[in-house]
Amino acid sequence: MRPLTEPETRTLFTKLASYTGPSLKTLLSPPSQSTTTSQSQSTSRHVFRLHHSRVYYVRESLANHATSISRHALLSLGTCLGKFTKTGQFRLHITALDVIAPHARYRVWVKQNGEMPFLYGGNVLKAHVGRWSEDCAAGQGVLVLGGGDVAIGFGVTARSTAEARRLDPTAVATFRQADIGEYLREEDTLFTTT
Amino acid sequence: MAPTKPQSSKSRKPPSSGPKGKVGKSKPKGPPPKPQQVKTKRPTSSAKPKRKVYTEKELDIPKLNMITPAGVQKPKGKKKGKIFVDDQESMMTILAIVNAEKEGQIESKMMKARQMEEIREARRQEAEARQQHKREKLEETKDLIRKSRKRKSDTTSTDAEKVAKTEKPGKKRVSFG
Numbered sequence: 001m002r003p004l005t006e007p008e009t010r011t012l013f014t015k016l017a018s019y020t021g022p023s024l025k026t027l028l029s030p031p032s033q034s035t036t037t038s039q040s041q042s043t044s045r046h047v048f049r050l051h052h053s054r055v056y057y058v059r060e061s062l063a064n065h066a067t068s069i070s071r072h073a074l075l076s077l078g079t080c081l082g083k084f085t086k087t088g089q090f091r092l093h094i095t096a097l098d099v100i101a102p103h104a105r106y107r108v109w110v111k112q113n114g115e116m117p118f119l120y121g122g123n124v125l126k127a128h129v130g131r132w133s134e135d136c137a138a139g140q141g142v143l144v145l146g147g148g149d150v151a152i153g154f155g156v157t158a159r160s161t162a163e164a165r166r167l168d169p170t171a172v173a174t175f176r177q178a179d180i181g182e183y184l185r186e187e188d189t190l191f192t193t194t
Numbered sequence: 195m196a197p198t199k200p201q202s203s204k205s206r207k208p209p210s211s212g213p214k215g216k217v218g219k220s221k222p223k224g225p226p227p228k229p230q231q232v233k234t235k236r237p238t239s240s241a242k243p244k245r246k247v248y249t250e251k252e253l254d255i256p257k258l259n260m261i262t263p264a265g266v267q268k269p270k271g272k273k274k275g276k277i278f279v280d281d282q283e284s285m286m287t288i289l290a291i292v293n294a295e296k297e298g299q300i301e302s303k304m305m306k307a308r309q310m311e312e313i314r315e316a317r318r319q320e321a322e323a324r325q326q327h328k329r330e331k332l333e334e335t336k337d338l339i340r341k342s343r344k345r346k347s348d349t350t351s352t353d354a355e356k357v358a359k360t361e362k363p364g365k366k367r368v369s370f371g
Contacts, residue, residue, distance in 0.1 A: 002279065003278040003279065005277060006277065006284075006288065007275045009285060010291075013289050013292040014292050014296070022297075024289060028286060028289065029282060067267055070201045137304050138303070138307070139303075162311050177212075
């Protein structure tokens with residue numbers, strides 16, 4: 001387990017920034033900091049740690065405690081955001097949904113009939129879209145919300161909002177990147193480290 | 195036999211030892227065959243220490259076009275190993291840079307999309323206008339034909355008109371058994 005290097009940090013933030021807005025800053029410095037004392041500031045501060053090519057978003061005090069566990073014995077800590085591929089790219093995992101969801105820049109609301117196909121790994125079709133954020137460009141990261149404004153995953157827009165309006169109902173509006181169905185589908189591999 | 199041995203020993207050692215060098219200088223004192231041999235070896239022994247050893251940089255030899263792999267190249271004076279970014283300030287700066295880049299990208303994308311949308315809209319309107327113009331022209335020609343027919347019908351006799359009237363419905367009728 002180690003902190004990220006500069007290029008790694010840049011890659012991670014670039015990926016996160018494609019889904020979130022400028023409020024991503026709150027990840028590094030939680031807004032509750034100003035009200036708390038200096039001691040609790042250091043404990044509430046969250047950091048990014050790389051362990052077995054996976055990036056974890058951890059409370060600093062917990063990360064410090066984790067140093068007492070040997071590398072091969074440590075399985076996971078904090079929230080796993082994703083992993084670095086061997087080519088140096090970063091893949092966001094579904095576990096990062098809770099980190100992304102409050103800061104998402106664009107959102108797509110899926111109708112009741114579109115939830116199950118999405119949770120089984122399908123893309124979001126135009127017919128299944130309830131509504132979407134305005135002024136969204138093509139290839140932009142979006143948060144997918146189900147009924148009752150519950151985040152069920154995230155994806156990438158296939159077309160811009162204006163273009164998507166003219167699409168036929170069976171056309172893909174958003175390409176799936178991750179959905180909460182993965183917790184069951186990828187149960188065997190989601191938390192394994194090799 | 196005896197003189198040859200010292201000669202050989204002298205010839206080997208003079209460059210390293212001072213006194214022997216002196217002995218070499220006092221050649222004229224010695225027997226004639228000895229100095230001849232020493233003379234021949236003296237220049238080599240004295241030249242060796244004088245010769246300056248040049249480094250590759252001093253000589254300015256053009257470097258061979260050898261490729262050093264990226265992984266092998268090590269910049270001098272730089273810290274070895276990874277440099278971690280763990281302090282909040284540097285993370286914030288990286289985040290700010292990344293955010294600014296992303297904003298720029300999104301902005302440019304949106305600008306492009308808007309421009310494309312405008313162009314499409316303009317094209318659509320143009321096509322609509324063209325179609326409208328065509329339709330109007332068609333209507334005009336239709337009216338013209340109708341008027342001309344009416345005029346013709348006015349000029350012709352009433353009998354002919356009756357015939358035409360009776361003929362027309364017969365012509366238009368189409369039936370598929």
